Amino acid sequence: MRTRESGGGQGRGAKKPFKKKFLFRKKKFCKFCDEKIAFIDYKDVRLMQAFTPERSKIFPRRISGTCSRHQRKIMQAIKRARTLALIPFASD
């Protein structure tokens, strides 16, 4: 598991008064920005599947933490892969 400095270590800083309700929430970050991936390939079936879990819906930004730029690219790639029947439109 990767951790970020901003993620808040265990125990340390626990006594500080926090404004937010959630004390120890790991900060989300964009996986693609982190790994400096500029181009997202629609032919990469595994990546497409990773971003369309369970019911084949596109993994939302609020959960994955992907930045808007990369989310748009992912979305475009998923739609291309769907038209070619590489990944499903819907599954249950």
Next chain:
Amino acid sequence: MLQYETIFVTEPTLTEEEVDGLIKSYDQIVVTPGGKVLKVEKWGKRRLAYPIGRREEGIYVLMVIECSPQFVKELERRYRMNDQILRHLTVRVENEAQLGPSPVMKPRPIDREEIPSDPAIAP
């Protein structure tokens, strides 16, 4: 002259020679007016993610071409005319990575570990 990447999916019943024939005919559309075919990749028979007209499988062929836009139009028109082609897609090449072997052709076990390592996706 622009670079395009084009994929088409054919009927699973086609033989190897028939697929080669198709590739050749599409080659000619590009090459005759002075274009280039940079890469041809036959993915072979793959299971479709969803049935297309009761077919469960399809033969995938990827081509990277370099030609003027009007010939892409012609190529797409040919795709639509041919009943043996189930699906097709043509996009502009944005990255050099597209000229190398595509992820589908790579062996599996390496990226197996990559996907669950994403903290948000892992169960």
